Amino acid sequence: PVAPEEQRFCLQEVLDTFKLCLSENEEVSLEHYVAGWRGLVKFLNSLGSVFGFISKDAVNKIKILVGHLDGENGPKYVTVQSMVKYELASDLVDLTKRGNHPESGCRTLLRLHRALRWLELFLERLRTSSEDSKTSVMCAESYNESLAQHHPWLVRKAAGMAFCVLPGRPAFFEVMNVGPPEQVVAMLGEALPLISEVYQVTETLYAQHNLLDLP
Numbered sequence: 001p002v003a004p005e006e007q008r009f010c011l012q013e014v015l016d017t018f019k020l021c022l023s024e025n026e027e028v029s030l031e032h033y034v035a036g037w038r039g040l041v042k043f044l045n046s047l048g049s050v051f052g053f054i055s056k057d058a059v060n061k062i063k064i065l066v067g068h069l070d071g072e073n074g075p076k077y078v079t080v081q082s083m084v085k086y087e088l089a090s091d092l093v094d095l096t097k098r099g100n101h102p103e104s105g106c107r108t109l110l111r112l113h114r115a116l117r118w119l120e121l122f123l124e125r126l127r128t129s130s131e132d133s134k135t136s137v138m139c140a141e142s143y144n145e146s147l148a149q150h151h152p153w154l155v156r157k158a159a160g161m162a163f164c165v166l167p168g169r170p171a172f173f174e175v176m177n178v179g180p181p182e183q184v185v186a187m188l189g190e191a192l193p194l195i196s197e198v199y200q201v202t203e204t205l206y207a208q209h210n211l212l213d214l215p
């Protein structure tokens with residue numbers, strides 16, 4: 001049985017949230033960034049409980065960021081730019097080794113930022129894939145080129161095992177609920193430049209402040 005239309009998850013809507021992230025002056029809205037991740041987690045959960053350990057970590061990080069947004073210094077967390085400025089100026093970031101600020105916005109967002117690079121690579125592979133391409137292979141290749149470099153052996157191993165049970169391309173496109181494959185490809189073509197831009201703006205900001213290796 002198919003769920004009523006309004007309750008069905010649609011990946012297009014999720015990717016659209018990333019559109020809202022960037023303001024005209026190239027600032028990244030933390031609220032929309034977090035909303036985008038919430039949607040992605042929902043999608044991941046719909047793929048099955050094997051991915052639970054991945055979505056759990058993402059949910060954790062989302063919660064930390066929401067905590068900052070809703071906290072007494074919430075206004076400082078409106079954009080990623082203001083967050084970086086505020087946390088650095090107030091010594092709220094562990095810069096070289098883990099210490100008093102294991103839940104800084106900067107280090108927490110960095111983990112999601114690295115995962116966004118995985119998403120970019122994976123979606124690009126999906127977009128240009130052919131009918132007989134394997135989602136598990138595309139996912140693993142994207143992971144190895146990005147996130148894996150920041151993960152210890154055990155996490156890489158567990159991730160690799162989870163990738164193996166990803167549904168095949170037709171079923172995967174189905175869950176995305178965007179329409180026929182041609183429409184999925186078109187949607188990805190529109191969404192990807194926006195995701196790339198959010199990634200690049202954040203990457204440049206973090207590089208400028210030497211924050212790309214936060215413990």
Ligand code: 1PX
Nearest residue numbers: 040041043044053054057058111112115118139147155159
């Ligand atoms: C059409 C495609 C849409 C797919 C949407 C899928 C959304 C995936 C969301 C993944 C979020 C992963 C966040 C991981 C953050 C992270 O790197 N955390 C590690 C480091 O954090 P720490 O606080 O310890 O410094 C943490 O150790 C992570 C543990 C969990 C394992 C992470 C494996 C990541 C694999 C990412 C690929 C997802 C595969 C989804 C298949 C569609």
